[in-house]
Amino acid sequence: MFNFYPILRAPNCNGFTVVHNYPPNNWEIKKNFDKYINITWSDGFKWNTKIIGTLGKNKSYKINENDLNFLPNHSLVLSSLSINKLPTISDILPEDIDMKTNMPEWRATLGLESKLGGTTSFQGEAHAFPANGSILSFAPFFQQGKDLSSYLLFISIEKSPLFRNTSLFFLDAYGDKIMKKKPLITNHLNVIKLDELGYKPSELIVLKTENIVGIPLFMTAYKKGKELSLEHTHPPASFALHGNRWGLHKELKEIWSTKLINIKKT
Amino acid sequence: MLKTLIKKIKRGLWTFKQPLSAKPTNLNDPVSDLFVWRHLGDWKTYFDLYDIGSFYSQTGAKDKMNVKIIFYNPLGQKIKECEISLKHNQNKCIEISSFLIDEKHLFGTFAVFHSNIPESFSKYNSYITERGYTSYKYQNNQLRHYVHGNSDAVSISNNLSYLLGASSFLKREYRLQFNLTSAEKYEFLIVNYTTKKQKVTFAFIDITTNNKITVKDYSINPNGCCLCDSLIKYDGNFRLVISSTLIMARPIVFRYGQKRSFFDVFHG
Numbered sequence: 001m002f003n004f005y006p007i008l009r010a011p012n013c014n015g016f017t018v019v020h021n022y023p024p025n026n027w028e029i030k031k032n033f034d035k036y037i038n039i040t041w042s043d044g045f046k047w048n049t050k051i052i053g054t055l056g057k058n059k060s061y062k063i064n065e066n067d068l069n070f071l072p073n074h075s076l077v078l079s080s081l082s083i084n085k086l087p088t089i090s091d092i093l094p095e096d097i098d099m100k101t102n103m104p105e106w107r108a109t110l111g112l113e114s115k116l117g118g119t120t121s122f123q124g125e126a127h128a129f130p131a132n133g134s135i136l137s138f139a140p141f142f143q144q145g146k147d148l149s150s151y152l153l154f155i156s157i158e159k160s161p162l163f164r165n166t167s168l169f170f171l172d173a174y175g176d177k178i179m180k181k182k183p184l185i186t187n188h189l190n191v192i193k194l195d196e197l198g199y200k201p202s203e204l205i206v207l208k209t210e211n212i213v214g215i216p217l218f219m220t221a222y223k224k225g226k227e228l229s230l231e232h233t234h235p236p237a238s239f240a241l242h243g244n245r246w247g248l249h250k251e252l253k254e255i256w257s258t259k260l261i262n263i264k265k266t
Numbered sequence: 267m268l269k270t271l272i273k274k275i276k277r278g279l280w281t282f283k284q285p286l287s288a289k290p291t292n293l294n295d296p297v298s299d300l301f302v303w304r305h306l307g308d309w310k311t312y313f314d315l316y317d318i319g320s321f322y323s324q325t326g327a328k329d330k331m332n333v334k335i336i337f338y339n340p341l342g343q344k345i346k347e348c349e350i351s352l353k354h355n356q357n358k359c360i361e362i363s364s365f366l367i368d369e370k371h372l373f374g375t376f377a378v379f380h381s382n383i384p385e386s387f388s389k390y391n392s393y394i395t396e397r398g399y400t401s402y403k404y405q406n407n408q409l410r411h412y413v414h415g416n417s418d419a420v421s422i423s424n425n426l427s428y429l430l431g432a433s434s435f436l437k438r439e440y441r442l443q444f445n446l447t448s449a450e451k452y453e454f455l456i457v458n459y460t461t462k463k464q465k466v467t468f469a470f471i472d473i474t475t476n477n478k479i480t481v482k483d484y485s486i487n488p489n490g491c492c493l494c495d496s497l498i499k500y501d502g503n504f505r506l507v508i509s510s511t512l513i514m515a516r517p518i519v520f521r522y523g524q525k526r527s528f529f530d531v532f533h534g
Contacts, residue, residue, distance in 0.1 A: 018445055022505075026439035027280045058476055060445045060505075103286070103514055107443050117523070120411070122532045123443060138321065140314035140357045140399055141412060148408070173316075173355035204316055204357040222408040227528070231412035234397055239318050241297050241418045242289055243391030251386055255324050 002095035003125040004040070005108035006155050007063060007077040008217070009189050012116075012224045016064045017079050018109040021055045028101040032057050033083045039068065040086070040094065041075040042161035042187045047093055049086045076189050078126070078157065079108070092159045093128050114225025122230060128159045129213035131186070136256050137207040137233045138173075141218035142194055144201050149221050150194040152207075156186045156214040163187055164212070170197055171206040175259030184212055194218075207233075208260055279436060286513050287418035287430040293388045295423045297395035297430065298377035299415035300457045302491060302518055303337070305363040306372055310403040312359050312410050318394060319382030320354035329354065331382040336427055337365065339374045342458065342490030344427075359401075359410075375457055375491050377420045377427065393421070404522075404529040413518055413531045419459035420489070429488055431459035433511045440515040442506040442534045445473070449525055452496040454506065454517040454534070458486035466510040468494045473503045 008015035019037060023029035037053045052067050063079050071077060080086070082096035099106060111121030142150055154168065164186040170179040180197045184190045199205055207216055220229045237249040290297060303311045317331045330351045337346040348365055352358060362376065378396040387394050395418050401410035420429050446452060458464045464486045470479045479500050484492040496506075508515045517534040 020443040020445075022441060022443070024441050024443050026441070027436075058473070060473065060503075062445070104440075104516060109444050117526045117528055119523075119528050120530045120532075123534060138316070140316060140359070143410060145408070173357070201359075202357055204355065218412075220409055227407060227409045228530075229401075229409045229411045231399065231414060234414060236321070238397050239321070239394060240387065240390070240392035241287060241395040242393055243387075245390065245392050248386055248390040248392050251390075252322055255322065258324065 001100050001127050002080065002098060003100060003106055004078040004080050004127065004157065005110060005124070006126055006189065007068070007079060008110055008112050008153060010112050010151055010153060010191060010219050012221065013112040013114045013228065014065050016062055016111050016113065018060055018062045019055065019079055019081055020060045020108060021081060022058045024101055024104050024106055028103065029099060035081040035083055036085060037061055037063070038080045038082055038086050040078040040080060041071055042163070043072065044163045045161060047090045047161045049088055049094055051085065055081060076155070076157070076187050091161070093157070112219065112228055112230060114221070114228060116223065116225040118221065118225045118228035120228040120230040122232065126155060126157055126215060128157050131158050131160065132211060133213035134211065134253065135207065135209050135213050136236055136253050137216050138236065139205040139207065139216065139218055139233045141231055142199055142205055143220045143229070147223045149224070151219045152192040152194055153217040153219055154184060154190040154192065154214045155217065156184065156188055156190065156212055158186050161187060166209065166212045169208045169260060171208055171260070173204040173206055175206070175256060176263065178263055184209070186212060208256055284432050284434055284513055288432060290393050290421035290430065291423050293391065293393065294383055295393065295421045296379040296383060297393050297418045297421045298379055299397050299417045300375040300377055300419040300459055300489065301400045301415055302373060302455050302457065303362045303366065303376055304373045304402060305366050305369065308405045311362040312401045313362055313378065314399045315350060315352060315358045315360055315378065316356060317352045317354055317382050318380055318396065319384050322384035322386055323354070333381065334379045335376055337374060337376045338489045339369070339371045340490050340492065342487035345369060345374070373455065373491065373493055375489060379422050402531055407529060411529060411531045413533055416516060416533055417459055419457065429459055429461050432513060433460050433462055434513055437509055437511055440508040442508070442517065444505070444519065444534065446496060446504045446506060448501050451522040451524055453520040454494045455491055456486065456508065456515055456517050457491045458488055458512070460512065461488050463487055464510055464512055466492060466508060466515060469507045469509065470496070470498055471505050471507060473505055479504055
């Protein structure tokens with residue numbers, strides 16, 4: 001599976017991604033290569049790719065806003081490293097030779113920084129998600145207080161370049177109530193302000209979608225960026241170890257799908 | 267055919283009987299990561315506790331459930347154990363430092379074991395595991411800075427905890443894919459989730475020349491952890507390679523600004 005590294009975006013912040021051309025361990029990749037640094041984005045009809053440079057072995061490169069001034073506004077920006085040139089225009093998300101590792105994954109540094117001094121990052125990677133999938137996510141990250149503002153950054157990537165409109169449901173932790181329904185667009189980085197959704201500090205945020213899969217990231221800023229905090233949730237499959245954990249995950253998703261159907265009925 | 271076989275044998279040297287986590291002894295033994303606590307001085311550590319089992323309830327039962335937390339010092343010695351009562355579906359952000367008032371060590375590990383294990387886990391031959399979210403406040407930070415758990419490190423049976431990590435036959439390198447710079451300060455924490463004492467080597471590598479700048483060695487007891495800082499005489503960019511027989515020596519990285527003031531934490 002070919003890895004992409006999204007470039008993040010959030011209010012009052014600039015996103016950056018540092019790509020690294022060295023494997024994360026000494027045993028899964030035996031031969032490395034010089035690589036192209038690509039930027040891929042969708043215009044709603046086709047995937048577009050532009051090479052912004054090359055990266056030698058054992059080198060890293062920080063992609064920031066200055067590298068991206070050719071892009072249309074509001075695009076989801078996907079960076080990648082490839083041995084071969086990716087097609088400039090394509091009908092499905094382009095890919096190249098798989099240089100994937102498992103322990104750990106070949107990652108990039110995905111971060112946000114503000115002009116007020118705050119900076120935060122995590123080590124991550126992303127792939128295209130199935131168009132007919134759904135997500136369920138339990139998030140304790142919501143920090144409330146004076147001068148704090150929190151956002152959900154929901155990254156959707158699909159093989160098809162189309163922009164589909166769909167919804168994200170914010171549920172209470174019992175699954176008794178929809179706190180808010182928010183629009184999502186596929187192949188976008190969707191930014192949703194969390195402060196106005198009505199959750200109390202002791203309440204978990206439960207996220208549920210019906211026909212979109214994505215990566216939910218939670219970002220909190222103090223005084224518009226003096227400090228920044230960022231983390232992603234684990235998928236609920238990580239509540240289980242060994243056995244048929246995906247079967248268990250499916251059962252959990254069915255429980256919460258039923259809860260959502262029941263709320264909609266009332 | 268022969269080429270594929272050789273490839274499989276070579277990979278087998280790194281994978282055969284070397285799982286990230288062994289299976290716990292009993293199907294109802296809960297599992298936890300070994301999370302890292304820091305306290306005293308500039309530090310406060312928090313953990314977001316919620317009853318995972320209640321998510322699997324269709325009816326949303328509202329009884330209280332207990333969660334057991336076991337604390338270890340950096341030497342891997344158990345220092346404290348406590349039980350916390352949780353309402354179903356409630357999020358309780360607990361301050362870890364409040365359980366460690368008499369503790370003189372500045373950092374260590376802790377494990378979180380759930381008692382509410384839904385029947386569906388045994389139906390799927392799975393074990394409930396806590397890989398949740400620790401957060402830290404440093405100096406006068408207003409925000410808690412989060413890092414997620416990553417390992418299925420330890421389980422518990424009849425009130426006795428036991429480690430699940432295996433050791434590698436061969437020495438492995440964990441090459442942190444992060445650009446380190448002398449303009450910032452870093453601390454790297456590694457946890458030993460195996461039953462054997464582990465030797466861990468941190469090598470700082472010059473990005474331009476690929477030469478080693480300096481090497482630091484540590485020894486970590488089971489359940490314990492080590493903290494390696496980036497204080498080296500070097501001006502420029504560098505990267506970190508961690509060598510050990512841990513299957514994945516994935517560090518928690520604490521990052522501080524020197525020229526401008528910021529703090530961040532993330533999993534390597």
